[in-house]
Amino acid sequence: MKNALLSIEDTVALIASRAILFVSGPEHLLRSLPRGNWIGGTTSYFMTPEGGASREDRLFCTTFDDAVDARMAILPPNGLSGLIEHRFAHGFTCIVTPAFSTTLQRYAVDGPALPGLYNQPVFGWVAGVHLDRVGQDVPMVFDGATGAASADGLAALWVALPETAEVDLDIVNLFAPGDGESITFPEGGFDVTNCLIGGVPTNLAHYIVARGVDTTLPLVADYAGAMVNVSFQTVDAENGRVRFYAPVVPGTIYRLARTVADYGAAYAEGAREGSAADMLSCNCILNYRYAELEGRPTGGFVGPVTFGEFAYILLNQTLSRLSVRHALAA
Amino acid sequence: MPDGGLLPSVDDQLWARLLTGELDPDIKTLATRLIITRLRIEVAKDSTVLPTAVQELRRFFVENKFAHRDLAAITGF
Incomplete structure (x- = not known):
């Protein structure tokens, strides 16, 4: 090659x-x-x-x-x-x-x-x-x-x-799951409204805006040892919608990423x-x-x-x- | 191991423990990591698919020599 x-x-x-x-x-x-x-x-x-x-x-x-x-x-x-x-x-x-x-x-x-x-x-x-x-x-x-x-x-x-x-x-992958709460989704797809954060029903867009989440960092899930990212495309706080560059998968535990330092x-x-x-x-x-x-x-x-x-x-x-x-x- | 003769049989509880997450070995191969994760999600959503999920995972190891590097971690042998 x-x-x-x-x-x-x-x-x-x-x-x-x-x-x-x-x-x-x-x-x-x-x-x-x-x-x-x-x-x-x-x-x-x-x-x-x-x-x-x-x-x-x-x-x-x-x-x-x-x-x-x-x-x-x-x-x-x-x-x-x-x-x-x-x-x-x-x-x-x-x-x-x-x-x-x-x-x-x-x-x-x-x-x-x-x-x-x-x-x-x-x-x-x-x-x-x-x-x-x-x-x-x-x-x-x-x-x-x-x-x-x-x-x-x-x-x-x-x-x-x-x-x-x-x-x-x-x-x-430059990222690993951070220490924050787990995020799961009742429904999959590229467009998301509601999720469970630490088990609590939450509108993800509102959560991101309220907490000032850095959306240049992806969500990360541990796939039996492989770290798999889902990146934020847009956050529409007015309509309470988040769009990702890849679909989130129901039943998967995501966390906001921490960056690999080097x-x-x-x-x-x-x-x-x-x-x-x-x-x-x-x-x-x-x-x-x-x-x-x-x-x-x-x-x-x-x-x-x-x-x-x-x-x-x-x-x-x-x-x-x-x-x-x-x-x-x- | 072309015929899977040395693999645990489909009745071995090891597969169920792996696919319910009770067993979480150190898997190295990306393909193995991804197929196990996909099957775990399916089983968590509907436990009745566990037997077919076990068959699919065992067949994956029968058909793919490259994945055999993960077998020791899974079977403990």
Whole structure:
């Protein structure tokens, strides 16, 4: 697996070489790419070896030189089971879907229960736009095989690996549950009115305003050892509504987050024994903004900065990373 | 362990203890963490689904060698 932030000319040459690629970048560059073995999605932000950066003249390309085969497609909102049906016997799946899309909402809610989802790594991210053009530009995804572009589909790249290859998919989270009271929700979804805080029925929006809660910090739930965030999108105190970037799940115990003090150390630990620069990774635009990552390296991780991340399920304010290791053949 | 022969059977109370949260081992693999959490939520919502949840989790370990690193923590062996 190789990562590089490339010019349009270099990306075209890579596609012409029949490389299998996951591409991110501005829409006008993605639209100008020729057909080939790639999928892509829009973003204007990247993690680079020199730190976070916004670029309109480059595409971030991950080349899967370990792959022995690949196929790609754009799945409609009602066709997400295809994600499982089309995968190879041994390999992994990359996905990208537009922010604010029906497909994203559908996958976020229904994806976790797709039969067989956890049998093979599913890595991906949510396509976005430049923060100055939210509401004007539309996040897009692309299927390089057909040249199709979509504002409401899920682009999938199924990658086949040799049997000697082992895939590791994990997340790096800068947050942990804080010491505050538990927060649970009687109903799930992206939009919330009421919840139980310490077991007491409470309007969440009113609670946030009254307590001056810092909504740059997410809610965090402990998923059997994995810390899973749900980030605040808007708090509408007048109408008593809170909107999140990912759905809350009934029966899950959330707490307001505390920040991991040293994000650099957290990212370095996230690479474990591997080289972060050689991994497929993405990081959240909210970390880019709130942790002020522009111009600051992220433990060697490089890749797109995104409007949401996938490691099987939809994540917020999280770095998702996938690595491939080759065991010695017997 | 392709046929699951060395796994505790579906009747072993270990699975129920795991899915009700009574047993909370130190799981390392992200996929295992997520499937256990999803099944725990389903079981907490409706305890009658426990048998099918146990079958699904056991099948996950039968089918996925990468998850076997978590078995020692779960079974204690």
